[in-house]
Amino acid sequence: MAYDSDYRLADAKAKPIKDVSDLLGISGLKRAGREWTGPCPGIGCGGRDRFSLNAAKNLFNCRICGAKGDQVHLVMFVRGVEFKAALDWLCGPKAELTPAERAEMDRRAEENRARQARDAAKYRADAIAAAREIWLASVPAEDTPVRDYLALRGIPRERYPALPNCLRFHPACRYMVKGQTGWREVHCGPAMIASIQAADGKGTAVHRTWIDLSQPKGKALITDPLTGEVLKSKKTLGAKKGGAIRLSGPWARSETMVMGEGIETTLSALAAGVPAGAVYWCGIDLGNISGARIMGQGKKYAGIPDMTDAEAFVPPEWVRDLILIQDGDSEPKSTHAKLLSGARRAMARRPGLSARIVPVPEGQDLNDVLMGASDA
Ligand SMILES: [Zn+2]
Structure with missing residues (x-):
């Protein structure tokens, strides 16, 4: 059937x-x-x-x-x-239906589909509006604690002399969690705000990193006072799928894009300055770089993109060479599978584009690794 x-x-x-x-x-x-x-x-x-x-x-x-x-x-x-x-x-068991009953079923099904589509559209629009509000409440990042945070993460001013428009600073950004009884605030403090731009350049989401410059890595330690759970210091809000954080470029003649999962990893590549003339975009998270994958028996690590995923990230048309950075500190097999899916999707969608995955083992110098980048 x-x-x-x-x-x-x-x-x-x-x-x-x-x-x-x-x-x-x-x-x-x-x-x-x-x-x-x-x-x-x-x-x-x-x-x-x-x-x-x-x-x-x-x-x-x-x-x-x-x-x-x-x-x-x-x-x-x-x-x-x-x-x-x-x-x-x-x-319950299937009943024999009269044509009229059948028509009524079809009508209800259609109504239900339309309602779900409306709900999804409203949820998306609300999330984008909330993201925009946070963006508007923040200020350009230059000469704010965002600078000090980046320096703590090994990206000094001299290697990244002009911060891009996509980075901003929010002096008192609220960290909200949703529990059984609705949203509640667990933290409020300074944050680096990054705009997530869709393929058409529209800002559709924000990425937030709560910062605390007294911490060795500059990230705020946030604990849920109710549950004692240690929370991530980063969160996104809005419609992020298929988007990216455009940390540099595109320049007039750029053909190479370097993409990492996190803002800091991508910026480390940028600070290393290789390859020359490349554009650096952060892919937000592995799921976003990967898009949907074909899964099932024996396919978990195969990295096969599900090409029916119409919302997945695809590099812009000018990209001829895509370099995906594989972080040394995440689980290697599934990380590689997701990057492979993203690389293959990009090559399938952009004929002539070549994509490489560059693993950066923990403790190794990103500069050396990128200089010796080999094909995946
Ligand atoms: Zn399972």
Whole structure:
């Protein structure tokens, strides 16, 4: 039976995925915005935070075993049943329908699709507006504590004489977390704000790094007073997918782009100054550089891009040579797979472009590594 030929599918897809997850007895999930993360319910998978539900898109995903899909796939995955049995479990047995009933089902399905599309569009617009507000409340980064922060991260003024417009400083940026009872503030302090620009150059999100210049690496130590959990000092807000933080360029004749996961890594490459004339963009996170991948048995580390992902990052047309930096301090196999996916997507979308992955082992000099960059 084709996946979409059962009328109950529309009912199944109208159910919020968190409700389906609760019905299935999946436990240990923690909420962060519209995402829920926790251990994977897959047999023999588990872990701590590899599994996630996306309440906005009604999808689930395990970044380790690769299981993913919608509400029905989740039932199939957890209960180990086929499509029809999953629908029986979720929606009850299939009834014989009259043409009128069938038409009514179709109408409801269409209504539901339209409502979900409207919700998603509104959520996106609200997030972009909130990001813009933070951007407008911040000031150009030059001669602010952002300078001192970058110096602490090994990027001195002489190597990066003019900070780009995409970096700003916010003197009192609020760090909000979403719990069971709504949003609450856990920290408020100075932050480096970076604009995330979509392919068309529009600012659609902000990246924030909370800073504390009394710390050795300049990053604020933020702890949730309620749970005692140590939080990351970086967060993004808005619609970041497919975007980048444009730390330098493009210059008139540039053809080479260097992209790292973090702002600091990318800036270290920039400060090293090789290759000459390159443009340095930060890819925000590995998932954004990778885009969606083809997953499944034996494909976890294969790095095959899912080319149906229309929102994934693709370098601009002028890029002929793409260098992706592989950080030495992240898990090498999955990091490499994600970078490989990004590299292959770029080559497929931009004929004539060549892409390389340059691993930077911990403690090694980025300059030397980039000078001897070899093809992936
Ligand atoms: Zn899993």
